[in-house]
Amino acid sequence: MIEIVDLTKTFHAEGGPVHVLKGVSLTIHKGEVFGVIGRSGAGKSTLVRCINLLERPTSGKVVVAGQEITALGGRALRQARHSIGMIFQHFNLLSSRTALDNVALPLELAGRSRADARAAAAPLLELVGLANKRVRYPAELSGGEKQRVGIARALASEPAVLLCDEATSALDPETTQSILALLQDINRKLGLTIVLITHEMPVIKEICDRVAVLEHGEIAELGPVFDVFTAPSAEVTRRFVRDLVDRALPAHLVERMQAQPAGTGNPVLRIVFRGPSANTPVVAEVVRRFGILLNILQAQVDYIQGEPYGNIILEAIGGAQDVAGALEFIRSKDLKVEVLGHVGGDARPVA
Amino acid sequence: MSAAMLGLLLDAFLETLVMVAISSTLAGLVGVPLGVVLVTTGHGHIRENTVLNRVLGAVVNAGRSTPFIILLVAIIPFTRLLVGTSIGTAAAIVPLTIAAIPFVARLAEAALREVDPGLIEAAQAMGASPMQIVMKVLVPEALPSLVAALTITVVNLISYSAMAGAVGGGGLGDLGIRYGYQRFLPEVMLAVVVVLIVLVQGVQSIGDRVARRLNKRLVRSRPNA
Numbered sequence: 001m002i003e004i005v006d007l008t009k010t011f012h013a014e015g016g017p018v019h020v021l022k023g024v025s026l027t028i029h030k031g032e033v034f035g036v037i038g039r040s041g042a043g044k045s046t047l048v049r050c051i052n053l054l055e056r057p058t059s060g061k062v063v064v065a066g067q068e069i070t071a072l073g074g075r076a077l078r079q080a081r082h083s084i085g086m087i088f089q090h091f092n093l094l095s096s097r098t099a100l101d102n103v104a105l106p107l108e109l110a111g112r113s114r115a116d117a118r119a120a121a122a123p124l125l126e127l128v129g130l131a132n133k134r135v136r137y138p139a140e141l142s143g144g145e146k147q148r149v150g151i152a153r154a155l156a157s158e159p160a161v162l163l164c165d166e167a168t169s170a171l172d173p174e175t176t177q178s179i180l181a182l183l184q185d186i187n188r189k190l191g192l193t194i195v196l197i198t199h200e201m202p203v204i205k206e207i208c209d210r211v212a213v214l215e216h217g218e219i220a221e222l223g224p225v226f227d228v229f230t231a232p233s234a235e236v237t238r239r240f241v242r243d244l245v246d247r248a249l250p251a252h253l254v255e256r257m258q259a260q261p262a263g264t265g266n267p268v269l270r271i272v273f274r275g276p277s278a279n280t281p282v283v284a285e286v287v288r289r290f291g292i293l294l295n296i297l298q299a300q301v302d303y304i305q306g307e308p309y310g311n312i313i314l315e316a317i318g319g320a321q322d323v324a325g326a327l328e329f330i331r332s333k334d335l336k337v338e339v340l341g342h343v344g345g346d347a348r349p350v351a
Numbered sequence: 352m353s354a355a356m357l358g359l360l361l362d363a364f365l366e367t368l369v370m371v372a373i374s375s376t377l378a379g380l381v382g383v384p385l386g387v388v389l390v391t392t393g394h395g396h397i398r399e400n401t402v403l404n405r406v407l408g409a410v411v412n413a414g415r416s417t418p419f420i421i422l423l424v425a426i427i428p429f430t431r432l433l434v435g436t437s438i439g440t441a442a443a444i445v446p447l448t449i450a451a452i453p454f455v456a457r458l459a460e461a462a463l464r465e466v467d468p469g470l471i472e473a474a475q476a477m478g479a480s481p482m483q484i485v486m487k488v489l490v491p492e493a494l495p496s497l498v499a500a501l502t503i504t505v506v507n508l509i510s511y512s513a514m515a516g517a518v519g520g521g522g523l524g525d526l527g528i529r530y531g532y533q534r535f536l537p538e539v540m541l542a543v544v545v546v547l548i549v550l551v552q553g554v555q556s557i558g559d560r561v562a563r564r565l566n567k568r569l570v571r572s573r574p575n576a
Contacts, residue, residue: 054472054475075480077478078478078480079478081476081477082477084476086476088469088473090469092467092469092470092473093473094488094491094492095492095568096492096494096567105477106478109474109477109483109487110478139567139568139569153477157477163476
């Protein structure tokens with residue numbers, strides 16, 4: 001649906017050229033929700049603005065729905081933009097127009113009469129759940145409502161692609177959830193391809209199918225959200241997912257932990273559950289089979305794209321033989337398990 | 352004050368109204384588009400054109416820095432060419448308009464510049480042409496400020512029109528000078544000043560009210576719609 005080939009963008013600032021994008025290539029499939037995450041300054045906003053040529057790339061090619069956008073200009077570009085909707089962090093609604101007239105604007109721009117545009121805009125306001133706010137001005141709407149108007153407006157010209165530039169960054173978590181749910185709904189109902197730029201991991205986790213992690217104008221990592229999040233390979237990705245799926249160990253545990261077993265020390269294990277394996281009662285089975293005690297030090301289960309992802313830190317108390325057998329058994333269940341270190345048998349919290 | 356004086360006052364009032372109404376309308380019709388050109392040809396705007404922007408800016412500044420009384424006499428040949436005479440109300444409208452155009456242009460430029468660049472970007476993303484951006488985004492969004500700018504212009508023109516007496520333009524200012532000052536009739540002077548104060552107050556409060564009504568950026572309580 002969208003093909004980006006070797007895209008570069010260089011800004012000429014006073015202190016010399018700034019390379020914001022350094023050869024980004026990616027393909028976004030029809031009907032998918034594609035996320036681009038990066039910290040501020042990573043170039044993600046520039047990347048999305050190159051897709052509809054709000055920003056003209058220094059070199060490279062952007063193809064949307066078979067049409068090479070980067071080869072267009074003037075009237076042809078304006079025509080092509082009708083099939084690329086966009087929503088913004090600060091909504092960018094016209095303060096002088098009511099909700100309904102804001103949604104009607106792209107239709108008026110496409111040459112339809114005001115009455116005609118209004119008639120076509122009404123069902124869109126309904127789609128985003130604002131049928132009762134037609135005659136309200138943006139100043140009378142909440143942030144979430146404004147973004148809903150923005151979404152309705154972006155959909156008015158029946159685009160094939162929706163670009164979201166930090167669309168939820170100005171909203172509180174609860175409103176963010178409802179906007180994301182709306183986007184997902186639209187994605188499913190209309191088969192719209194969505195490109196979503198954000199610096200918020202939960203947003204990606206919530207609705208994206210695939211994600212590209214952008215750093216210093218380059219793609220550091222790209223793949224299905226579940227894979228990228230649960231097995232991050234780039235350092236930047238690891239930092240992003242730390243809080244989400246890879247929480248740091250508690251300080252008191254790290255303090256007591258030693259790399260090698262010392263005396264009566266017990267091994268500390270990390271078991272990672274992914275996908276269907278998260279549903280098997282492995283811990284209970286290990287306890288029963290091998291007669292060892294498992295003391296849970298930390299545990300969490302998360303859902304990414306509806307798939308469970310769990311992470312348990314355990315202290316295994318028992319004979320070395322039994323523990324080794326248990327590790328073997330857990331691995332045989334297709335779970336990832338690793339020995340993080342060893343802790344002494346004294347003064348430990350028991351769960 | 353005698354009935355004859357009241358008659359003169361009424362005539363002068365109407366002359367002022369005619370001069371100000373026509374010159375501010377014309378100045379608005381030329382000045383606002385000029386302001387649009389000044390903004391849109393500016394750096395990073397939708398029709399960036401540095402040369403045009405600089406030249407136009409210089410012309411506008413020249414117009415604004417010429418004292419009105421000098422402009423009034425300096426363009427007498429042009430006025431004669433345009434309206435066939437250099438004396439009278441019609442003749443006064445020409446310099447008033449010319450003086451007000453650059454004034455309106457700068458005020459309009461400032462008002463249009465205040466429009467959130469994000470809105471222009473959103474319109475571009477929707478495939479709007481530069482002309483559509485001006486007509487559907489810039490002007491409607493700046494309308495409250497444009498109305499405020501035009502109000503200031505009208506008030507200024509009321510004051511400028513007092514100098515139109517220098518070319519026999521008539522109006523309240525002229526009456527005040529000739530009867531109030533030169534014939535030493537302080538009650539005429541006072542009447543003229545009072546009428547001018549009421550006129551300016553009226554124009555200002557109507558302008559404010561219209562601008563406020565057009566401004567949808569403020570939340571105000573309203574019945575459920």
